[in-house]
Amino acid sequence: MENNFTVVVSHFVKQDKASAFEQALKQVIQKAKAYPGYEGIQIIQGKSKVEQEYVLLIRFDTEANYQTWAASAPRNEWFDELKEYVIRESKIRYQEGIEFWFSMPETPAVTAPKKWKMAILTWMVIYPLVLTLSTLVGLYLHFLPTFLRVLTVSLILVPLMTYLVMPQVTKTFAFWIFKK
Numbered sequence: 001m002e003n004n005f006t007v008v009v010s011h012f013v014k015q016d017k018a019s020a021f022e023q024a025l026k027q028v029i030q031k032a033k034a035y036p037g038y039e040g041i042q043i044i045q046g047k048s049k050v051e052q053e054y055v056l057l058i059r060f061d062t063e064a065n066y067q068t069w070a071a072s073a074p075r076n077e078w079f080d081e082l083k084e085y086v087i088r089e090s091k092i093r094y095q096e097g098i099e100f101w102f103s104m105p106e107t108p109a110v111t112a113p114k115k116w117k118m119a120i121l122t123w124m125v126i127y128p129l130v131l132t133l134s135t136l137v138g139l140y141l142h143f144l145p146t147f148l149r150v151l152t153v154s155l156i157l158v159p160l161m162t163y164l165v166m167p168q169v170t171k172t173f174a175f176w177i178f179k180k
Contacts (some may be wrong), residue, residue, distance in 0.1 A: 004039070004163060005063040009056045010091040011082065018052045021085040024078070025054070031074040032058070037065025051087045063094075113177045121177060125169055129157055 013021045025043075032038050039059040046053040060066040069075055082090065133153045141149055170177065 004167065005060045005066050005094070007056075007058045007060075007066060008093040009058065011054045011056070011085070012051045012087045012090070013054060013085050014087055015052060017085040021054070021082075024081055024085070025056075028074060028078040032069060035060075035065065035069045035072065037061040038069065117177050121169060121173055122166075125161065125165055126157070129160065129165070133157060 011021070029041055032041070037060045039061055041059070042057040044055040044057075046055070058066075060069065079090075130153065133156055134149075137149050137152050137156075141152060144152070
């Protein structure tokens with residue numbers, strides 16, 4: 001399954017250039033929206049006395065669509081323009097997996113959701129799924145030993161949560177989970 005490819009980019013911006021950086025960032029986000037597979041961006045802001053760190057979580061539906069964006073003129077122009085705003089080189093990492101179940105709305109300077117809210121929302125989703133999957137697997141695979149039935153449930157549950165359920169649930173409950 002090649003879904004939800006996320007790129008994590010950390011930019012270390014000079015304090016006096018933060019406003020100009022944010023304006024330029026808004027412009028490049030508008031350009032990225034035109035590319036196939038673009039799913040959104042999450043911006044987390046940190047601050048020290050010398051620099052402001054902006055962590056961008058940029059989501060595309062597939063790695064191939066991200067690579068198209070990464071090779072594009074607007075993206076390369078953005079990285080050239082960054083030199084006037086940053087103190088040091090930006091860090092880029094590529095991520096896939098459950099840590100991106102909780103994707104924030106596309107607004108600058110948002111904070112991560114509270115852990116207790118993530119725990120409640122995850123439990124609200126996992127409980128009915130485990131109950132349903134366990135019942136169905138028990139009905140159709142009752143002849144298997146328990147450990148194989150549990151394995152089957154977990155093999156279905158994890159991709160289901162990662163690719164289908166949690167992205168939708170997070171969007172639906174964004175009003176609550178990202179509320180300050």
